[in-house]
Amino acid sequence: MQYNWHWKVLLEAEPGGTGTYLQYLIVGLGWTLVTALAAWVIALAVGAVIGTVRTTPLKWLVRLGNLYVEVFRNIPLIVQMFLWFFVVPELLPQAIGDWIKQMPPPWSSYLPAVMCLAIFTSVRVAEQVRAGIMSLPRGQRMAAVANGMTEAQAYRYVVLPQAFRIILPPLTSEFMNIIKNSSVALTIGLLELTGRARAMQEFSFRVFEAFATATVIYLITNLIVVLLMRALEKKVRVPGLIAAQAGGH
Amino acid sequence: MFTGYDFDVIQRSLPYLFKEGMVFTLTLTALAMVGGIFFGTLLAMMRLSSIRVVSALAGGYVNLMRSLPLVLVIFWFFFLVPYLYGAVRGDGRPIAIGPFYSALITFTMFEAAYYCEIMRAGIQSIARGQVWSGYALGLNYWQTMGFIVLPQAFRNMIPVLLTQTIILFQDTSLVYVISATDFLGAAAKVANRDYRLVEMYTFVAVIYFVISYSLSLLVKRLQDKVAIIR
Numbered sequence: 001m002q003y004n005w006h007w008k009v010l011l012e013a014e015p016g017g018t019g020t021y022l023q024y025l026i027v028g029l030g031w032t033l034v035t036a037l038a039a040w041v042i043a044l045a046v047g048a049v050i051g052t053v054r055t056t057p058l059k060w061l062v063r064l065g066n067l068y069v070e071v072f073r074n075i076p077l078i079v080q081m082f083l084w085f086f087v088v089p090e091l092l093p094q095a096i097g098d099w100i101k102q103m104p105p106p107w108s109s110y111l112p113a114v115m116c117l118a119i120f121t122s123v124r125v126a127e128q129v130r131a132g133i134m135s136l137p138r139g140q141r142m143a144a145v146a147n148g149m150t151e152a153q154a155y156r157y158v159v160l161p162q163a164f165r166i167i168l169p170p171l172t173s174e175f176m177n178i179i180k181n182s183s184v185a186l187t188i189g190l191l192e193l194t195g196r197a198r199a200m201q202e203f204s205f206r207v208f209e210a211f212a213t214a215t216v217i218y219l220i221t222n223l224i225v226v227l228l229m230r231a232l233e234k235k236v237r238v239p240g241l242i243a244a245q246a247g248g249h
Numbered sequence: 250m251f252t253g254y255d256f257d258v259i260q261r262s263l264p265y266l267f268k269e270g271m272v273f274t275l276t277l278t279a280l281a282m283v284g285g286i287f288f289g290t291l292l293a294m295m296r297l298s299s300i301r302v303v304s305a306l307a308g309g310y311v312n313l314m315r316s317l318p319l320v321l322v323i324f325w326f327f328f329l330v331p332y333l334y335g336a337v338r339g340d341g342r343p344i345a346i347g348p349f350y351s352a353l354i355t356f357t358m359f360e361a362a363y364y365c366e367i368m369r370a371g372i373q374s375i376a377r378g379q380v381w382s383g384y385a386l387g388l389n390y391w392q393t394m395g396f397i398v399l400p401q402a403f404r405n406m407i408p409v410l411l412t413q414t415i416i417l418f419q420d421t422s423l424v425y426v427i428s429a430t431d432f433l434g435a436a437a438k439v440a441n442r443d444y445r446l447v448e449m450y451t452f453v454a455v456i457y458f459v460i461s462y463s464l465s466l467l468v469k470r471l472q473d474k475v476a477i478i479r
Contacts, residue, residue: 003332074461075454076419079433083454086446176316183318187425194321207328214321222316 009206010213021200022213028196029217031106035113035192036179042118043178044171047125048164052155054126055133065126072123077184080120084112085188106190113185121178128170132163165236172229176222193217258445259452262436270435277352277431278418284357285417286410289364294394296369307365314362320426326355327427348429352421360417367409371402408472415464419457432456 010022018024054065072080089097089112101108136159144154186195197214201207259266295307314322330351331343338344375398383393403410422433430438433453440449 070462071458074419074458074465076422076433076457078422078425079450079454079457082437082446082450087450090447180316180318183320184423186320194318194324197321198324201324201328211321211325211328215317215325218317218321219313 009204009209015203025196028193032182032192035182038114039117040178043121043125046122048129051126051129054130069123081116081184081188084116109188109190113190124174128167132167165238168233256448258443262439266435270432274421274432277421281356282414285360285364288361290368292365293368311362311365322359323355327351348427352424367406371406375401407475408468411468415461
């Protein structure tokens with residue numbers, strides 16, 4: 001292999017005039033996280049509702065929930081990204097569509113990117129929530145109703161609090177996925193970490209320095225998220241379940 | 250709602266979309282699936298190996314691939330493969346290989362990490378006694394794996410492997426970032442040329458949905474068929 005490494009490029013100024021290339025990439029990580037976090041909040045809220053609805057005895061709501069899940073699970077993420085960016089503003093009332101399209105640069109791609117990632121991930125969250133609720137013994141809900149709770153109260157005070165604590169570990173990996181998936185937003189012009197590594201490669205012609213730095217930043221981010229989530233998992237573990245005893249790893 | 254839209258553009262570009270684009274997408278999916286399952290199985294065997302170095306190497310590779318975004322990996326291979334190929338074939342200068350082979354190598358290597366985890370679970374689900382009886386019959390490691398463990402692991406894991414393949418089929422649309430003409434790439438070219446973004450992208454979404462959803466229904470039916478009744 002003939003490749004002349006030139007790591008000092010990271011300390012050179014990037015053409016946009018915002019600082020060094022390294023700073024440029026770290027700001028990219030900031031955009032990755034801001035996009036992923038905003039999408040994550042919406043995904044959790046929507047996913048929790050859809051997942052819960054699919055376990056109720058309300059047939060029409062269940063069907064609607066299933067339809068939602070199948071639609072957003074069977075269209076590739078990048079195509080959904082294009083739908084949110086190119087198609088949705090055209091289908092909305094003209095005033096709103098124009099407002100979205102005329103937002104200043106990062107926001108006009110940020111908003112569609114967040115919506116896309118949120119809805120895409122909400123489907124997976126919904127599946128986890130549903131699985132979590134189904135994994136509870138039937139007796140829990142029955143006991144709640146026998147104690148005089150309404151169906152809604154049984155969900156609120158008995159079923160959901162347990163389900164959410166059970167599904168936390170799988171939700172961690174969904175959060176990692178949303179961070180990784182946010183890189184697809186570069187196709188609609190959002191300069192997040194991967195997008196900025198690509199831009200740096202185009203400005204400086206330092207292909208592997210750019211991608212290697214981005215790779216290292218992603219790995220460190222992963223590590224931090226895993227450690228944080230592990231601490232959180234320990235806190236919310238349900239005492240008495242098998243998972244609760246498997247501590248120390 | 251649909252005034253001012255021109256849905257004829259879809260009909261006009263159908264041959265291009267399917268004969269160029271969809272053929273690219275399906276070929277890439279099929280070849281990457283075969284390659285991915287092959288290397289994934291090898292990686293799974295390595296991860297389960299009792300030789301520390303081997304299992305650490307495979308584990309490191311799988312974890313690395315699984316913690317990076319696919320888009321970044323596509324860029325890596327797009328630029329890296331010409332250098333590697335140049336080093337092997339010529340005087341070390343990079344040789345261009347085109348988007349298809351670049352994408353094929355990327356998806357094979359990337360999906361191998363995911364298939365590996367599936368095959369590892371499959372192999373681990375086989376009862377230990379199966380391996381012992383293989384050795385007791387005088388078979389060596391490769392024979393035990395090839396004739397006893399892997400066939401059962403495959404059968405158990407067929408539905409999961411196919412579900413992963415549906416994900417692979419959807420993921421191939423990301424070759425858009427290296428300007429390959431897959432189904433989405435072809436549609437994007439027509440969309441930008443005729444300025445028919447709404448029509449083309451809606452059509453692309455519908456086609457992807459129909460294919461992925463039908464495949465997932467097929468997998469569900471297959472799942473009932475291949476289930477081993479114990």
